[in-house]
Amino acid sequence: VDVARNLARDAATRHPVPPVPAGASVRASTLTGIAAEAGVSVSTVSKVLNGRTDVAPRTRDRIGELLRRHGYQPDSGQPSGIVDLLLGIGECPSPTFLHNPWADELLRGAVEAASEAQRSVAVTTVASPKEFDQWVELATARGTEGVLSVLHLPDGGELERLSAAGIPVVVIDPAEEPGPGIRSVGTTNWQGGLIATRHLVELGHRRIAAIGGEGAVWSSRARLDGYRAAMLDAGLPVDPGLVGRDSFTVSGGRRQTERLLSMADPPTGIVAGNDAQAFGVLQALAERGLRAPHDLSVVGFDDVPVASWAAPPLTTVRQPLAAMAATAFRMLQVSRSTTAAEAHHVELATNLVVRESTAPPAR
Amino acid sequence: VDVARNLARDAATRHPVPPVPAGASVRASTLTGIAAEAGVSVSTVSKVLNGRTDVAPRTRDRIGELLRRHGYQPDSGQPSGIVDLLLGIGECPSPTFLHNPWADELLRGAVEAASEAQRSVAVTTVASPKEFDQWVELATARGTEGVLSVLHLPDGGELERLSAAGIPVVVIDPAEEPGPGIRSVGTTNWQGGLIATRHLVELGHRRIAAIGGEGAVWSSRARLDGYRAAMLDAGLPVDPGLVGRDSFTVSGGRRQTERLLSMADPPTGIVAGNDAQAFGVLQALAERGLRAPHDLSVVGFDDVPVASWAAPPLTTVRQPLAAMAATAFRMLQVSRSTTAAEAHHVELATNLVVRESTAPPAR
DNA sequence: CTGAAAGCGCTTACAG
DNA sequence: CTGAAAGCGCTTACAG
DSSP states (O other), X not given: OHHHHHHHHHHHHSOSOOSSOTTOSOOOOOHHHHHHHHTSOHHHHHHHHTTOSOSOHHHHHHHHHHHXXXXXXXXXXXXXXXXXXEEEOTTSSSSSGGGSHHHHHHHHHHHHHHHHTTOEEEEEEEOSHHHHHHHHHHHHHTTOSOEEEESOOOOHHHHHHHHHTTOOEEEESOSSOOOTTSOEEEEOHHHHHHHHHHHHHHTTOOSEEEEEOSTTOHHHHHHHHXXXXXXXXXXXXXXXXXXXXXXXXXXXXXXXXXXXXXSSSOOSEEEOSSHHHHHHHXXXXXXTTOOTTTTOEEEEEEOOGGGGGSSSXXXXXXXXXXXXXXXXXXXXXXXXXXXXXXXXXXEEOOEEXXXXXXXXXXX | OHHHHHHHHHHHHSOSOOXXXXXXXXXXXXXXXXXXXXXXXXXXXXXXXXXXXXXXXXXXXXXXXXXXXXXXXXXXXXXXXEEEEEEEXXXXXXXXXXGSHHHHHHHHHHHHHHHHTTOEEEEEEEOSHHHHHHHHHHHHHTTXXXXXXXXXXXXXXXXXXXXXXXXXXXXXXXXXXOOTTSOEEEEOHHHXXXXXXXXXXXXXXXXXXXXXXXXXXXXXXXXXXXXXXXHHHTTOOOOGGGEEEOOSSHHHHHXXXXXXXXXXXXXXXXEOSSHHHHHHHHHHHHHTTOOTTTTOEEXXXXXOGGGXXXXXXXXXXXXXXXXXXXXXXXXXXXXXXXXXXXXXXXXXXXXXXXXXXXXXXXX
């Protein structure tokens, strides 16, 4: 009886609004509205919102669902104007992530796209699940408009926390295979491996080595497969000794090059797993008094801004990092205006940037 | 009479608080408090806050002053949790600023310091005074807690806008000489130039060249002077032909090296103006089939993360970029808790990182 | 140009 | 576990 009276009063107070906003653009729902719809008091909704524990699980679920559906924003007054860029340190190749020039261009792309939309990009590095949770807390408190997660593919629990808080996510260059429930932006890694290798083939190389990343890094597997495909296309055998896996760092590239160079029949060209490894290749060569491309050709991967700083400037497969970030940012925006943003994965094309570290083999 | 009654009532409502927070840490002032102090109604204060026009100029000024003094924050409930890192593209060496790995470590330092304080760093690039104004608008709307301005030294008007909005500023590595009214963090550039040069002297070099930045870049002048001081100390003449000024880029370093190498009596060591130039030196050498440190020693400046990627790994003067950003962040925080934060400039020490691009001269 | 009053969206201590 | 009530900080239409 009380509940019914309550409902009636609240309904009278509310503006006459259809219960669920559907595809409409921005519609600030209020606790009062949600409470009426859920048939509970505003206090209870407020508790759910603030993570209080004294709410029955079923009630909490029902209200949570409603909050999500309405895309409820705290302080709904003005939007926060902040989009978060989350750098997952944990599972990425190099432990000190921001030390990787790779992140730089990603950040640039995100900042540019955001500034066009009158938004700012907040950068956070996250090294552990605990830090991730802390970040969710912080970001919900200040009302982030969405997360661009670099490399890190949020797990089920994280996804739930995010969606409970109404925060849309897009993953950039997922480190693992992205599942169906999540949107992401990547590049054509397989094709990148293919064109890098084909470039060397076309220059006349026959013994071509490839360096991959460690373990199951998703992008690395595809690149290596592209390498194999190109070798196959050219009718060239893939000598297992010519394929090395190592960390995505300078020393990884260096180590593999030393191994390769000490083979009885060393390669004349190397397709590195990324630009850092390619710099390592160059270092290993220099140490032996050798030079690229005269003694060995190298192709990098990423086209990190400093790729052109190398001596000689690095031929590399360009990953359009800035464009990837901008695309991810835009995906975030559309998800805010449609009720159910469908999950999808977009891949941006890689392309070869020929500089001076590749040439026909000597002899 | 009414005003008096008002005051009395408001004073009763308010918690017993001294009128101005003084050195206390975080104290959220409310409209009610400000109104009582100004002897006006909350409505009037609210109008001033929202830029309504129907407020007498004198009243508006008085209230504005009070709001500023109290460091009034909208939504004072929770602080925004955002500190801005502003990258001034306009006057810095390389036009596409974020392409400079230099920014990376700065960002890392800021992000780490901020995260300890439960804050996030919003990154914005600003290319023109107009963009700067737009940023101020955006940042005040979302309530930034302060600005870390990289390179860009805000001018009088900008400073005024910032202080009117109650936003504290600290400049990192000011591109020009910082005036007395502003706080900033830099490094001991002069000493850096000195130790880089002295290192080459100690290795036995006599003909040592130096590359500086273009125009009046503040930090570059100091570095060059440090070079001269070290030469003087060693009783070595400073041949004007041995000092070149060029852009702070790879091609700048390359160009100067070509010039230097074609001299009748070329130098055996080069002190570059920054790491990018040092990479350019390495490129110029490689093109002539020469190698560092065998044919020529090079010292960089900055110790950008990729300095160790060079072949050979670069000996360079380390600028503690991350620590600088962290220091600047902390200066921002203290300014929030003290009423009048005194202006000052702090310089962090540079130090030499010896890697493999330097050695005693050949012959 | 000013402020009393109504109201909004939210939170929280407390009674049940 | 739930909600009525009090309260907070703010805004705004309106009376003067």
